Amino acid sequence: MRQAQRAVSATLLWHLRVLAGWLPRGGTRLLVPLAAGFEIANVASRLPASDGRRAEALEPYRxxxxxTxxxxxxxxxxxxxxxxVLTASPWGDPGGDTPWALVTGMRMAAARRTAVAVPPARRSAQGRxxxxxxxxxxVHERSLEEPxxxxxxxxxxxxxxxxxxxxxxxxxxxPSAAWVLEGIDEPGDLWRAEARWWRTVQADGAALVRQARYGPRVVVGAVALLSVDAWRVRAALESAARGGRPGEVFDALV
Incomplete structure (x- = not known):
């Protein structure tokens, strides 16, 4: 199952790389923040787990x-x-060198970079x-590092x-960010907010593709729809492996 999920993600990345090759000169800069999750996954796969052991070695995403x-x-x-290395790069200092601090810092930096560099995706970046x-x-009851x-x-x-x-x-x-938690009264129900976030990404992406002509907005919309499709396949695989328990599925895909 894990290999199948990774193959789905790798296929999405390949599609993004092909799309980047079609864009006019300089257009790739629009896609780099949107593909940041793959670089985060590469880093996370090299870090030790909470018990000090390293996870199974995986071929890094190309x-x-x-x-970045x-x-x-x-x-x-x-x-x-x-x-x-992160501190000296556009990622910025994550604020610590524990595996948790590194990955959390990169994830929040990805949201910040997307909101700044990709205006059509700012709403989804704030939700993330x-x-x-x-x-x-x-949920984890951990304070955020200063950066x-x-x-x-x-x-x-x-x-x-x-x-x-x-x-x-x-x-x-x-208001631009509160929508994602509307009706979510307990932190334990954040998996429902995650589902809403993906539905919103799909709706916003479809609107961008329909409304926009050639330009950045239609590119962002296409990336959103491709990403949602890949996420749904991965979620279906995870659900099948876990007996259809939705909360656990969403937690595993975070």
Whole structure:
């Protein structure tokens, strides 16, 4: 199942690389933030697990022109070296060199980079930041490292990121980001918010493809629809492996 899921993701990446090759000169810069999840996955696969053991070695995704700093990150032999490479790159300092800090920092940085560099995807980037912050703060009960907190504040506002409870967090989000948690009363139900986020990505992507002519908006819409299709196949595989328990499926795909 794991290999099948990875094959689905690799196929999506190949489609994005082909799309990048079709774009006019300089257009690839639009896709790099949207493909950031593959570079995060490459880094995460090289980090030790919570018990100190390394996960099964996986062939890294081949990013080509869509990489941010992978050629340098690939040669980082320790978490401390990985942090140093990230700090010197557009990813920025994740704020720590534990596996959790590195991956969380990259995920929030990806949301920030997308919101800044890809305006048609800002709404989805803010929604992703909400889900990441809510999960870290109120499910795992971990404080955000300072650089991650700064990125989250840029996207969600200071009142939200300073909230002491999930209820306060949800109430203090700006309208542009609050939609993702509407009706989600407990942190344990964040998997439902994740499902809503994907449905919104699909709807927004379809609207961009329908409304836009040649230009960045139609490219962003196409990437959104391709990503949703890949996510659905991966979710179906995960659901089959876990006996159809939705909450566990969404947790596994975060």
């Amino acid at each position: 990013l080509g022109a869509l990489e 700093a992978w050629r340098s990150l690939e040669h980082a032999g320790t978490p401390a070296q990985t942090r140093a 930041a909400v889900l990441l912050a809510a999960r870290e703060l109120f 991650v907190l700064r990125d989250a504040t840029r996207l969600l506002g200071r009142r939200g990121t300073a909230a002491a409870t999930y209820e306060e967090f949800r109430a203090c989000l700006p």
